[in-house]
Amino acid sequence: MDxxxxxxxxxxxxxxxNTVWADRDGVHDALRDRDGVRAWLRALCPRTDLLTPNDLDELTASDLDRLIGVRDALRRLAAEVTEDPRPTAASDPSALEAAVTVLNEAAGDTPRWSALSWTPGRQPARHTRTSGRAIAATVSAIAExxxxxxxxxxRHQLRACLGPGCVLYFVKHHPRREWCSAGCGNRARSARHYQRHRGTTS
Structure with missing residues:
Protein backbone atom coordinates (compact mmCIF):
# COMPACT_ATOMS: atom_id res chain seq x y z
CA MET A 1 0.00 0.00 0.00
CA ASP A 2 1.31 3.45 -0.96
CA ASN A 18 2.71 17.23 5.27
CA THR A 19 1.08 13.99 6.39
CA VAL A 20 -1.83 16.35 7.07
CA TRP A 21 -3.01 17.36 3.61
CA ALA A 22 -6.15 18.61 1.87
CA ASP A 23 -8.07 18.14 -1.34
CA ARG A 24 -11.59 18.93 -2.55
CA ASP A 25 -13.00 16.45 -0.05
CA GLY A 26 -11.43 18.19 2.95
CA VAL A 27 -8.42 17.77 5.25
CA HIS A 28 -6.91 14.28 5.59
CA ASP A 29 -4.44 12.60 7.90
CA ALA A 30 -2.13 10.04 6.28
CA LEU A 31 -1.21 8.79 9.78
CA ARG A 32 -4.84 8.13 10.74
CA ASP A 33 -4.21 4.46 11.57
CA ARG A 34 -1.50 1.79 11.75
CA ASP A 35 -1.72 1.03 8.01
CA GLY A 36 -1.31 4.70 7.14
CA VAL A 37 1.74 5.05 9.39
CA ARG A 38 3.24 1.85 7.98
CA ALA A 39 2.71 3.08 4.39
CA TRP A 40 4.30 6.45 5.12
CA LEU A 41 7.30 4.89 6.85
CA ARG A 42 7.69 2.40 3.97
CA ALA A 43 7.87 5.35 1.56
CA LEU A 44 10.64 6.81 3.74
CA CYS A 45 12.82 3.67 3.77
CA PRO A 46 14.94 4.72 0.74
CA ARG A 47 15.67 8.09 2.39
CA THR A 48 17.02 6.81 5.71
CA ASP A 49 19.68 4.27 6.56
CA LEU A 50 17.95 3.41 9.84
CA LEU A 51 14.77 1.82 8.56
CA THR A 52 14.03 -1.15 6.28
CA PRO A 53 10.64 -2.50 5.19
CA ASN A 54 11.15 -5.49 7.52
CA ASP A 55 11.31 -3.13 10.51
CA LEU A 56 7.71 -2.07 9.88
CA ASP A 57 6.44 -5.35 11.32
CA GLU A 58 7.54 -4.02 14.74
CA LEU A 59 5.28 -0.94 14.59
CA THR A 60 3.57 -0.42 17.95
CA ALA A 61 0.81 1.86 19.21
CA SER A 62 3.51 3.79 21.06
CA ASP A 63 5.39 4.38 17.78
CA LEU A 64 2.20 5.64 16.19
CA ASP A 65 1.51 8.03 19.08
CA ARG A 66 5.11 9.31 19.10
CA LEU A 67 5.14 9.95 15.35
CA ILE A 68 1.82 11.80 15.43
CA GLY A 69 2.93 13.81 18.47
CA VAL A 70 6.12 14.86 16.69
CA ARG A 71 4.15 15.70 13.52
CA ASP A 72 1.71 17.90 15.43
CA ALA A 73 4.58 19.62 17.28
CA LEU A 74 6.35 20.29 13.97
CA ARG A 75 3.22 21.81 12.45
CA ARG A 76 2.86 24.09 15.50
CA LEU A 77 6.49 25.22 15.22
CA ALA A 78 6.16 25.70 11.45
CA ALA A 79 3.06 27.85 11.98
CA GLU A 80 5.08 30.01 14.37
CA VAL A 81 8.06 30.40 12.02
CA THR A 82 5.99 31.11 8.92
CA GLU A 83 3.38 33.26 10.70
CA ASP A 84 0.92 30.93 9.01
CA PRO A 85 -2.39 32.80 8.49
CA ARG A 86 -4.41 29.68 7.58
CA PRO A 87 -7.23 28.75 10.02
CA THR A 88 -5.86 25.18 10.26
CA ALA A 89 -2.66 26.59 11.80
CA ALA A 90 -4.33 28.50 14.63
CA SER A 91 -3.39 27.29 18.10
CA ASP A 92 -2.94 28.44 21.66
CA PRO A 93 0.35 30.36 22.09
CA SER A 94 1.19 28.14 25.09
CA ALA A 95 1.24 25.22 22.67
CA LEU A 96 4.62 26.49 21.42
CA GLU A 97 6.38 25.47 24.65
CA ALA A 98 4.64 22.08 24.60
CA ALA A 99 5.71 21.54 20.97
CA VAL A 100 9.34 22.28 21.83
CA THR A 101 9.17 19.80 24.72
CA VAL A 102 7.74 17.05 22.49
CA LEU A 103 10.44 17.64 19.89
CA ASN A 104 13.30 17.63 22.41
CA GLU A 105 12.06 14.45 24.08
CA ALA A 106 11.66 12.67 20.75
CA ALA A 107 15.14 13.66 19.58
CA GLY A 108 16.71 12.19 22.72
CA ASP A 109 14.48 9.13 22.91
CA THR A 110 16.61 6.66 20.93
CA PRO A 111 20.40 7.04 20.71
CA ARG A 112 22.02 6.93 17.26
CA TRP A 113 25.62 7.20 16.18
CA SER A 114 27.76 6.97 13.06
CA ALA A 115 29.96 3.97 12.32
CA LEU A 116 32.61 3.64 9.61
CA SER A 117 33.01 0.52 7.51
CA TRP A 118 36.05 0.10 5.28
CA THR A 119 36.90 -3.11 3.52
CA PRO A 120 40.34 -3.21 1.85
CA GLY A 121 40.00 -2.37 -1.83
CA ARG A 122 36.63 -0.65 -1.37
CA GLN A 123 35.51 2.88 -0.57
CA PRO A 124 34.88 3.73 3.08
CA ALA A 125 31.22 4.15 4.03
CA ARG A 126 29.35 5.76 6.88
CA HIS A 127 26.45 3.89 8.50
CA THR A 128 24.07 4.83 11.28
CA ARG A 129 23.74 2.51 14.24
CA THR A 130 21.22 2.58 17.06
CA SER A 131 20.77 0.88 20.41
CA GLY A 132 16.99 0.89 19.99
CA ARG A 133 14.35 -0.22 17.54
CA ALA A 134 14.67 1.16 14.01
CA ILE A 135 11.24 2.82 13.99
CA ALA A 136 11.90 4.65 17.27
CA ALA A 137 15.35 5.67 16.02
CA THR A 138 13.84 7.01 12.80
CA VAL A 139 11.36 9.19 14.72
CA SER A 140 14.25 10.46 16.87
CA ALA A 141 16.33 11.22 13.77
CA ILE A 142 13.46 13.19 12.19
CA ALA A 143 13.05 15.15 15.43
CA GLU A 144 16.78 15.91 15.49
CA ARG A 155 13.96 28.16 9.19
CA HIS A 156 13.41 31.44 7.33
CA GLN A 157 13.08 29.44 4.09
CA LEU A 158 10.15 27.45 5.49
CA ARG A 159 6.83 28.52 3.98
CA ALA A 160 3.16 27.76 4.46
CA CYS A 161 1.63 27.08 1.05
CA LEU A 162 -1.11 29.65 0.56
CA GLY A 163 -2.65 27.90 -2.42
CA PRO A 164 -6.46 27.64 -2.21
CA GLY A 165 -7.35 25.05 0.43
CA CYS A 166 -3.75 23.86 0.91
CA VAL A 167 -2.41 22.98 4.37
CA LEU A 168 1.13 21.94 3.36
CA TYR A 169 4.54 23.43 4.15
CA PHE A 170 7.64 23.62 1.96
CA VAL A 171 11.20 24.90 2.01
CA LYS A 172 11.73 27.74 -0.46
CA HIS A 173 15.03 26.81 -2.10
CA HIS A 174 14.38 28.90 -5.22
CA PRO A 175 13.59 32.63 -4.96
CA ARG A 176 10.65 32.35 -7.37
CA ARG A 177 8.96 29.42 -5.66
CA GLU A 178 5.63 30.43 -4.13
CA TRP A 179 3.73 27.16 -3.79
CA CYS A 180 4.28 23.63 -2.48
CA SER A 181 3.61 22.16 -5.94
CA ALA A 182 2.78 23.09 -9.52
CA GLY A 183 -0.82 22.00 -8.84
CA CYS A 184 -1.19 24.57 -6.05
CA GLY A 185 0.38 27.23 -8.26
CA ASN A 186 -2.11 26.46 -11.04
CA ARG A 187 -5.06 26.61 -8.63
CA ALA A 188 -3.85 29.93 -7.21
CA ARG A 189 -3.43 31.44 -10.68
CA SER A 190 -6.87 30.17 -11.71
CA ALA A 191 -8.42 31.68 -8.57
CA ARG A 192 -6.74 35.05 -9.25
CA HIS A 193 -7.87 34.95 -12.88
CA TYR A 194 -11.42 34.15 -11.77
CA GLN A 195 -11.42 37.03 -9.24
CA ARG A 196 -10.12 39.51 -11.86
CA HIS A 197 -12.65 38.30 -14.46
CA ARG A 198 -15.50 38.42 -11.95
CA GLY A 199 -14.43 41.93 -10.88
CA THR A 200 -14.56 43.26 -14.45
CA THR A 201 -17.95 41.75 -15.25
CA SER A 202 -19.76 42.89 -12.09
Whole structure:
Protein backbone atom coordinates (compact mmCIF):
# COMPACT_ATOMS: atom_id res chain seq x y z
CA MET A 1 0.00 0.00 0.00
CA ASP A 2 1.31 3.45 -0.96
CA UNK A 3 1.00 6.43 1.34
CA UNK A 4 -1.76 8.99 0.76
CA UNK A 5 0.56 11.78 1.90
CA UNK A 6 2.09 13.99 -0.77
CA UNK A 7 5.84 13.36 -0.91
CA UNK A 8 7.42 16.50 -2.36
CA UNK A 9 11.13 15.76 -1.83
CA UNK A 10 11.23 18.10 1.17
CA UNK A 11 13.42 17.46 4.24
CA UNK A 12 11.98 14.63 6.33
CA UNK A 13 10.58 16.91 9.07
CA UNK A 14 8.62 18.82 6.40
CA UNK A 15 7.45 15.56 4.80
CA UNK A 16 6.16 14.55 8.25
CA UNK A 17 4.33 17.89 8.64
CA ASN A 18 2.71 17.23 5.27
CA THR A 19 1.08 13.99 6.39
CA VAL A 20 -1.83 16.35 7.07
CA TRP A 21 -3.01 17.36 3.61
CA ALA A 22 -6.15 18.61 1.87
CA ASP A 23 -8.07 18.14 -1.34
CA ARG A 24 -11.59 18.93 -2.55
CA ASP A 25 -13.00 16.45 -0.05
CA GLY A 26 -11.43 18.19 2.95
CA VAL A 27 -8.42 17.77 5.25
CA HIS A 28 -6.91 14.28 5.59
CA ASP A 29 -4.44 12.60 7.90
CA ALA A 30 -2.13 10.04 6.28
CA LEU A 31 -1.21 8.79 9.78
CA ARG A 32 -4.84 8.13 10.74
CA ASP A 33 -4.21 4.46 11.57
CA ARG A 34 -1.50 1.79 11.75
CA ASP A 35 -1.72 1.03 8.01
CA GLY A 36 -1.31 4.70 7.14
CA VAL A 37 1.74 5.05 9.39
CA ARG A 38 3.24 1.85 7.98
CA ALA A 39 2.71 3.08 4.39
CA TRP A 40 4.30 6.45 5.12
CA LEU A 41 7.30 4.89 6.85
CA ARG A 42 7.69 2.40 3.97
CA ALA A 43 7.87 5.35 1.56
CA LEU A 44 10.64 6.81 3.74
CA CYS A 45 12.82 3.67 3.77
CA PRO A 46 14.94 4.72 0.74
CA ARG A 47 15.67 8.09 2.39
CA THR A 48 17.02 6.81 5.71
CA ASP A 49 19.68 4.27 6.56
CA LEU A 50 17.95 3.41 9.84
CA LEU A 51 14.77 1.82 8.56
CA THR A 52 14.03 -1.15 6.28
CA PRO A 53 10.64 -2.50 5.19
CA ASN A 54 11.15 -5.49 7.52
CA ASP A 55 11.31 -3.13 10.51
CA LEU A 56 7.71 -2.07 9.88
CA ASP A 57 6.44 -5.35 11.32
CA GLU A 58 7.54 -4.02 14.74
CA LEU A 59 5.28 -0.94 14.59
CA THR A 60 3.57 -0.42 17.95
CA ALA A 61 0.81 1.86 19.21
CA SER A 62 3.51 3.79 21.06
CA ASP A 63 5.39 4.38 17.78
CA LEU A 64 2.20 5.64 16.19
CA ASP A 65 1.51 8.03 19.08
CA ARG A 66 5.11 9.31 19.10
CA LEU A 67 5.14 9.95 15.35
CA ILE A 68 1.82 11.80 15.43
CA GLY A 69 2.93 13.81 18.47
CA VAL A 70 6.12 14.86 16.69
CA ARG A 71 4.15 15.70 13.52
CA ASP A 72 1.71 17.90 15.43
CA ALA A 73 4.58 19.62 17.28
CA LEU A 74 6.35 20.29 13.97
CA ARG A 75 3.22 21.81 12.45
CA ARG A 76 2.86 24.09 15.50
CA LEU A 77 6.49 25.22 15.22
CA ALA A 78 6.16 25.70 11.45
CA ALA A 79 3.06 27.85 11.98
CA GLU A 80 5.08 30.01 14.37
CA VAL A 81 8.06 30.40 12.02
CA THR A 82 5.99 31.11 8.92
CA GLU A 83 3.38 33.26 10.70
CA ASP A 84 0.92 30.93 9.01
CA PRO A 85 -2.39 32.80 8.49
CA ARG A 86 -4.41 29.68 7.58
CA PRO A 87 -7.23 28.75 10.02
CA THR A 88 -5.86 25.18 10.26
CA ALA A 89 -2.66 26.59 11.80
CA ALA A 90 -4.33 28.50 14.63
CA SER A 91 -3.39 27.29 18.10
CA ASP A 92 -2.94 28.44 21.66
CA PRO A 93 0.35 30.36 22.09
CA SER A 94 1.19 28.14 25.09
CA ALA A 95 1.24 25.22 22.67
CA LEU A 96 4.62 26.49 21.42
CA GLU A 97 6.38 25.47 24.65
CA ALA A 98 4.64 22.08 24.60
CA ALA A 99 5.71 21.54 20.97
CA VAL A 100 9.34 22.28 21.83
CA THR A 101 9.17 19.80 24.72
CA VAL A 102 7.74 17.05 22.49
CA LEU A 103 10.44 17.64 19.89
CA ASN A 104 13.30 17.63 22.41
CA GLU A 105 12.06 14.45 24.08
CA ALA A 106 11.66 12.67 20.75
CA ALA A 107 15.14 13.66 19.58
CA GLY A 108 16.71 12.19 22.72
CA ASP A 109 14.48 9.13 22.91
CA THR A 110 16.61 6.66 20.93
CA PRO A 111 20.40 7.04 20.71
CA ARG A 112 22.02 6.93 17.26
CA TRP A 113 25.62 7.20 16.18
CA SER A 114 27.76 6.97 13.06
CA ALA A 115 29.96 3.97 12.32
CA LEU A 116 32.61 3.64 9.61
CA SER A 117 33.01 0.52 7.51
CA TRP A 118 36.05 0.10 5.28
CA THR A 119 36.90 -3.11 3.52
CA PRO A 120 40.34 -3.21 1.85
CA GLY A 121 40.00 -2.37 -1.83
CA ARG A 122 36.63 -0.65 -1.37
CA GLN A 123 35.51 2.88 -0.57
CA PRO A 124 34.88 3.73 3.08
CA ALA A 125 31.22 4.15 4.03
CA ARG A 126 29.35 5.76 6.88
CA HIS A 127 26.45 3.89 8.50
CA THR A 128 24.07 4.83 11.28
CA ARG A 129 23.74 2.51 14.24
CA THR A 130 21.22 2.58 17.06
CA SER A 131 20.77 0.88 20.41
CA GLY A 132 16.99 0.89 19.99
CA ARG A 133 14.35 -0.22 17.54
CA ALA A 134 14.67 1.16 14.01
CA ILE A 135 11.24 2.82 13.99
CA ALA A 136 11.90 4.65 17.27
CA ALA A 137 15.35 5.67 16.02
CA THR A 138 13.84 7.01 12.80
CA VAL A 139 11.36 9.19 14.72
CA SER A 140 14.25 10.46 16.87
CA ALA A 141 16.33 11.22 13.77
CA ILE A 142 13.46 13.19 12.19
CA ALA A 143 13.05 15.15 15.43
CA GLU A 144 16.78 15.91 15.49
CA UNK A 145 16.66 17.06 11.85
CA UNK A 146 13.73 19.30 12.80
CA UNK A 147 15.73 20.85 15.65
CA UNK A 148 18.45 21.67 13.12
CA UNK A 149 15.86 23.13 10.72
CA UNK A 150 14.21 25.36 13.35
CA UNK A 151 17.40 26.44 15.12
CA UNK A 152 19.32 27.58 12.02
CA UNK A 153 18.74 30.33 9.49
CA UNK A 154 17.16 27.76 7.15
CA ARG A 155 13.96 28.16 9.19
CA HIS A 156 13.41 31.44 7.33
CA GLN A 157 13.08 29.44 4.09
CA LEU A 158 10.15 27.45 5.49
CA ARG A 159 6.83 28.52 3.98
CA ALA A 160 3.16 27.76 4.46
CA CYS A 161 1.63 27.08 1.05
CA LEU A 162 -1.11 29.65 0.56
CA GLY A 163 -2.65 27.90 -2.42
CA PRO A 164 -6.46 27.64 -2.21
CA GLY A 165 -7.35 25.05 0.43
CA CYS A 166 -3.75 23.86 0.91
CA VAL A 167 -2.41 22.98 4.37
CA LEU A 168 1.13 21.94 3.36
CA TYR A 169 4.54 23.43 4.15
CA PHE A 170 7.64 23.62 1.96
CA VAL A 171 11.20 24.90 2.01
CA LYS A 172 11.73 27.74 -0.46
CA HIS A 173 15.03 26.81 -2.10
CA HIS A 174 14.38 28.90 -5.22
CA PRO A 175 13.59 32.63 -4.96
CA ARG A 176 10.65 32.35 -7.37
CA ARG A 177 8.96 29.42 -5.66
CA GLU A 178 5.63 30.43 -4.13
CA TRP A 179 3.73 27.16 -3.79
CA CYS A 180 4.28 23.63 -2.48
CA SER A 181 3.61 22.16 -5.94
CA ALA A 182 2.78 23.09 -9.52
CA GLY A 183 -0.82 22.00 -8.84
CA CYS A 184 -1.19 24.57 -6.05
CA GLY A 185 0.38 27.23 -8.26
CA ASN A 186 -2.11 26.46 -11.04
CA ARG A 187 -5.06 26.61 -8.63
CA ALA A 188 -3.85 29.93 -7.21
CA ARG A 189 -3.43 31.44 -10.68
CA SER A 190 -6.87 30.17 -11.71
CA ALA A 191 -8.42 31.68 -8.57
CA ARG A 192 -6.74 35.05 -9.25
CA HIS A 193 -7.87 34.95 -12.88
CA TYR A 194 -11.42 34.15 -11.77
CA GLN A 195 -11.42 37.03 -9.24
CA ARG A 196 -10.12 39.51 -11.86
CA HIS A 197 -12.65 38.30 -14.46
CA ARG A 198 -15.50 38.42 -11.95
CA GLY A 199 -14.43 41.93 -10.88
CA THR A 200 -14.56 43.26 -14.45
CA THR A 201 -17.95 41.75 -15.25
CA SER A 202 -19.76 42.89 -12.09
Missing amino acids: TDAPLLGEPLPVELM DAIALFSQDT
